[in-house]
Amino acid sequence: MAEAISNCLKVWKDREGKLLRLRLSRPKANIVDAEMIAALTAALAEGASDQHLRGVLIDHEGPHFSFGASVAEHMPDQCAAMLASLHKLVIAMVDFPLPILVAVRGQCLGGGLEVALAGHMMFVSPDAKLGQPEIVLGVFAPAASCLLPERMPRVAAEDLLYSGRSIDGAEAARLGIANAVVDDPENAALAWFDNGPVKHSAASLRYAVKAARLGMNERVKAKIAEVEALYLNGLMATRDAVEGLNAFLEKRPALWEDR
Template identity: 35%
Template sequence: MRAGCGTRDGATRQTGEQMDPIRTDIRGAVLEVTLDRPKANAIDLATSQRMGEIFTRFRDDPALRVAILTGAGEKFFCPGWDLKAAAEGASVEGDYGVGGFGGLQELRGLNKPVIIAVNGICCGGGLEVALSGDLILAADHATFALPEIRSGTVADAASIKLPKRIPYHIAMEMLLTGRWMDAAEAARWGMINRVVPADQLMIEARTLADELASGPPLVFAAIKEVVREAEDMKFVDAMARIARNQFETVEKLHHSEDQLEGARAFAEKRDPVWKGR
């Protein structure tokens, strides 16, 4: 069951008509996605479905190579499920959309890098969405928690993901007590990549996104597929699958123009020009 972490006001802005709770912006090959549902950027079914649509288009658009997900404002990244909607009778069970809750967690074949820029409180389902990214940057005032235990429910996705990301006993402490963790501690345990001053968060995220966008997209795709598919496999079994050409992205890479271009660029002592084919 989805749960939030303390906000009771996730109402979408009203200006005569309901506005889109998700803002998107494209900078070259980078898609920026901003969750914008004042006051807390909480997610309801419609917002989750919208996020799934956006990330599906990102996945399928060859012109887009990297995505950044952040929250609007300076206080909340995302507290997870919209408790106000739940208090008013909205079901927490339903169609979250093609990518599952938040559009990322269950989106199949997403073989492009996703950067999470945590701009504030990140808890409950919001933390589960953040853990679905590949790289996580956090503002120095950001905080993290899984307080579902206090509302009598389970942080299901986090129960699966977090003990694989950070030391088991730290993950269990968060799950069993709901305690809060500041950004410095989250970085110390490896839950996030690094902490940056709040006013530098998006600058850092965009710099990292531009670096990735200039890299080899077919290699990134192969890395993501292998990491995802091999997570629960033995090393020898995963290597055997590679040897038998059973990873589609790896096979595509091995027969691509980009792999040849990489070798030529190295031999010619120049920067490669990646075409994604």
């Protein structure tokens, strides 16, 4: 089986070409930066046109799925380009015509969780730590603000977005973020694929995915545009947002002035 490797993402076909495998391969952090976003976007664009494909599995090297997006790329001079590219990836995943499975171990935070949430099914380990800690840095999570309420009760989504706390695999499954909490998420995702989509007509599966996501896709895409504008034109004009990001990069406590 041939394997194509970029600097941050391994890409190959499995199950006789019916499953596209994408593996984040810059451990231990697997930061979702411009390079990682571009690699994922390109791989998914190519996979979407493969008429024999039945699904995608995104997993990771190392003990952690992802520590999140690049904080440096959130600074005022870079955040517009970063958000545009990340949200393009999220929309490509939300709109992807076949099931995207995500296998998560360890930390899956910030932009890493936003990528995982944009998939269709998530398999997590018991010790996984999922969260949106952006508020701790004085910012908020645009894509997660759109995706979390689609996957779990709104009260639970707001808890994660406002508190910045992380939840383990069991709580993720109980709240509906994860489909299953298992010791080996990759093998669980492969078993689900082998017992279902790999046996089905690829053409029929595309219609089933489209039908299941009617309405949800439109809501997420419309809301992402609004929250991106809110982030860039509102949040990033505040003093505390820039202070929080600078404090993180400088490894010091943030000094909030509430403005």
